Amino acid sequence: MPSIPLRVSRRASTVISYFLSLLLLPVLVLLALFMPHIADAYLRVAPNFSGPIPPSLWTAIYLALAIAVIADGALLVLLRRVRREAVFSAPSVDCLRILSYACFGETLCFAFVGFFFPFSFAVSFAACFIGMAMRVVKNVIEEAAAIKAENDFTI
């Protein structure tokens, strides 16, 4: 079987994921700060949308950004646990639960935005699918944590 190019070690992969997640935080903060300018630029080219953005839409947009920050925080905590080799544990399951709830939160936010910009319905569907996948991953890790606890307390 030919070797896969650009394959990194487990540790390097975790470090890369950690720094990418860490980099996402300031990006989200900058998005929040410059959202009015980004919205103005988008509205100039957006078809079938005229007039100012209503407050409810601004609320949905900033709520989506806040949820993204919470999700990124959960990712960082989870990746730190992976680096400490403590991934199969209750706190890691909690992080995955937060991530799945964040995805469902984004589903609702983008579904609301979809009434103004229909493309957002597709983003909402994708967020819902990812949220469901995260739920299953949470179930798997929860089971793994229970098996590990059983093994750890087998003398």
Place this chain on the structure above:
Amino acid sequence: MIIVNLDVMMAKRKISLGELADRVGITQANLSILKTNKAKAIRFSTLEAICRELDCQPADILEYSPDES
């Protein structure tokens, strides 16, 4: 539930936790987990080693008690 009466047998044989752990070949931490009824399972090899070192039967250190929940 299964109750581990290891401390009773250890007192009878006058052996400390550290010494028993060394003889059995497990860490003091693990033996302490067993002694304080926090263990979820015990390997036969560990039980055999404990019974050998304490010169006792499994029934001397393991006791069944119906759950009172």
